[in-house]
Amino acid sequence: MRLSPAVRVSRYFMPTMRHDPSEAQIVSHRLMLRAGMIRQESAGIYSWLPLGFRVLKKIEQIVREEQDRIGAHEILMPTIQSADLWKKSGRYDDYGKEMLRIEDRHEREMLYGPTNEEMITSIFGDHAKSYKNVPLMMYHIQWKFRDEIRPRFGIMRGREFLMKDGYSFDLDAESGRKSYNKQFLAYLRTYARMGLKAIPMAADTGPIGGDLSHEFIILAETGESEVFCDKALLEFDLTKTAIDMDDADAVQAMVDKVTGPYAATDEQHDQTAFEAEVPEDRRVTARGIEVGHIFFFGDKYSKPFDAKLTTADGEQVLVQSGSYGVGVSRLLGGIIEASHDESGIIWPESVAPFKVALINLRQGDEGCDGVCEDLYAKFQEAGVEVIYDDRDDRAGVKFSDMDLIGVPWQVIVGPKGVKGGFVELKNRKTGDREELPADAALAKLAE
Structure with missing residues (x-):
């Protein structure tokens, strides 16, 4: 079965939950329900x-x-x-x-x-x-x-x-x-x-x-x-x-x-x-x-x-x-x-639903939208499976959901980074973060 390399969260069926369901007794059951x-x-x-x-x-x-x-x-x-x-x-x-x-x-x-x-x-x-x-x-x-x-x-x-x-x-x-x-x-x-x-x-x-x-x-x-x-x-x-x-x-x-x-x-x-x-x-x-x-x-x-x-x-x-x-x-x-x-x-890359979570911190901002749309298209061209959080929602909600679903890498785009010419790259497993140009982040994740 061929899986599509990219989806937008705004058009994706991913009914996440903020709180632990009462019927779930173990971690995997709890997190699978919460992650939708x-x-x-x-x-x-x-x-x-x-x-x-x-x-x-x-x-x-x-x-x-x-x-x-x-x-x-x-x-x-x-x-x-x-x-x-x-x-x-x-x-x-x-x-x-x-x-x-x-x-x-x-x-x-x-x-x-x-x-x-x-x-x-x-x-x-x-x-x-x-x-x-x-x-x-x-x-x-x-x-x-x-x-x-x-x-x-x-x-x-x-x-x-x-x-x-x-x-x-x-x-x-x-x-x-x-x-x-x-x-x-x-x-x-x-x-x-x-x-x-x-x-x-x-x-x-x-x-x-x-x-x-x-x-x-x-x-x-x-x-x-x-x-x-x-x-x-x-x-x-x-x-x-x-x-x-x-x-x-x-x-x-x-x-x-x-x-x-x-x-x-x-x-x-x-x-x-x-x-x-x-x-x-x-x-x-x-x-x-x-x-x-x-x-x-x-x-x-x-x-x-x-x-x-x-x-x-x-x-x-x-x-x-x-x-x-x-x-x-x-x-x-x-x-x-x-x-x-x-x-x-925290998914190992070999079985993760997507390799990259692209997070737009200010949906509707011309600069943030432009960088995200460009990266979203380039990830697809490179064959990198990406989930783009393009929702008009608070940054905290987006961070929480992307951590919850466990995608190995997060590319975070915000007004400060757009102005400075960089995006933030986060490793979900280690928590390590680095700032680098968008094209450099793309090249690193497309390796």
């Missing part, structure tokens, strides 16, 4: 308004690019699935009341899919029959529904959510683990590109199944669980590490580096081994939020669907599979939890 990013329609179900939708699409695109990078192919499966698929796998009753069950006009049992292991296995099994068809990874980015008994915390624990779920298919378990490792590293890179410190943690497989699983936890003071890890995990950044994702040995070595003896754990596990292995000066205790979960479950789903491949020797074997989920909409809330201050959101 979402609107609650019913318990755990939200409309995404223009500002929130822009960020959601930015996050989705990063997830998509990192899946494409490792050779996964994007498809799109329906939200509504046949109950027969789930009965065939034996999981129809596993989800209990979390699963929204539907009966169509022909009295066929249907459901709003919470995940897609059954459907993707059926698709693959019907069409792939030979060892020549693997390895294969496919993914889609689709809305899910889980009827949480107590939806809360805004999009962090809603009933409807946007998710990337990917699936791997391999001839044997060894090959399957290679696909798992590729996804593992793709996840680390995905989160790093969003400005997040994410740590992988060995996890229970739950109703998905299998014996190999990792959760990915981003650190935030408001996180729901306590996490213990080696400082080395926080220093690791895959985006700064060159690695050939088709080199299985190199990929395995990198995964081993991150999941070695100093891997992360949480408060539900025995800390004795962790404290014995990690020197005291390297131990980190923090709060974390889960934003992704990956699984390798072998033939759990290929067995009931009889998904088999013929080997080079003519033998028929069950397909080995894994699944890989990223909470795309949940990530948006997680980023806010990890990056905010008392004034509002």
